[in-house]
Amino acid sequence: MAEDFAAKMSRKTDAELRDYVANRYQYREEAVLAALEELAQRGMPEPGAASIIQELQVSQQVTNEREQAAREREAENELARRRMRGDYPEEAEETGPALYSPSTITIFSVLFSMAAGGVLLALNLRALRRFGKSWLVIGFVVAYVAGTHFALQWLQQQYGNQYMWLGSVFNIVAIVLYNVVFWPRYIGLTPYRSRPWGGALLVCGLITLVYAILYVRFGLNPTL
Incomplete structure (x- = not known):
């Protein structure tokens, strides 16, 4: 199940939210975007939020593509390992x-x-x-x-x-x-x-x- 970053950020203090933004390269893009949204809802929008959001969205797309490629490689490797064992799952596309x-x-x-x-x-x-x-x-x-x-x-x-x-x-x-x-x-x-x-x-x-x-x-x- 995907993590609910919006609910998580609603429990953070203002200082913790700004830490997510200031050190955004250390956190997942979804978490930082949720922190920016929570700051805006509290009436304390981050200066330059629009450019930060655009940057995070591009980075998030790259991350998603990389993770999807990693999942596909792992699925291929698992299928190959099962074939080596003589296990041929009917549901797996050859x-x-x-x-x-x-x-x-x-x-x-x-x-x-x-x-x-x-x-x-x-x-x-x-x-x-x-x-x-x-x-x-x-x-x-x-x-x-x-x-x-x-x-x-x-x-x-x-x-x-x-x-x-x-x-x-x-x-x-x-x-x-x-x-x-x-x-x-x-x-x-x-x-x-x-x-x-x-x-x-x-x-x-x-x-x-x-x-x-x-x-x-x-x-x-x-x-x-």
Whole structure:
């Protein structure tokens, strides 16, 4: 509820009212305007009150615009934080670019591989026109896939299939990095609309199907 400055000033002494005017830059514009009005009602108008009122009205408009902008930024940040938690309030109007959510990236990384999640994250960065960061993510995915492949290949040569379960561990580590390092650092609290993932699911499904056929026919050894 807005503060009733008129009622508040009616309880002030004359000296206190003039203090509001004399030190007006220390108080809210509404309070000083109410003090000027109360002085006028008491028959003791402040000299130069008209120019002071005009100055305060301009300052009040600037203050209101600044506070409104701050409220809008906080609302956007809160919406982004809720999206990061997977909370999508129906009443909130979706704004910003269409991006794959962290939950979508995680699900694709689990269903297919960390490479699929990395590609979705890179597509998000390209949608934000952060092309340099998108190439960093692609570079990470390529290096991680290659490193994991050779690590699992070496383990298989040394110990057989005893440690092949580490492939799932490597995948989980990549998912954690996407959510706690790449997204907070490269996307952060940017407001966004949830991007439909049906097309991405179809593409990943077809790639997986082709890979499975090649594996059955030629004995390819998937390591990730």
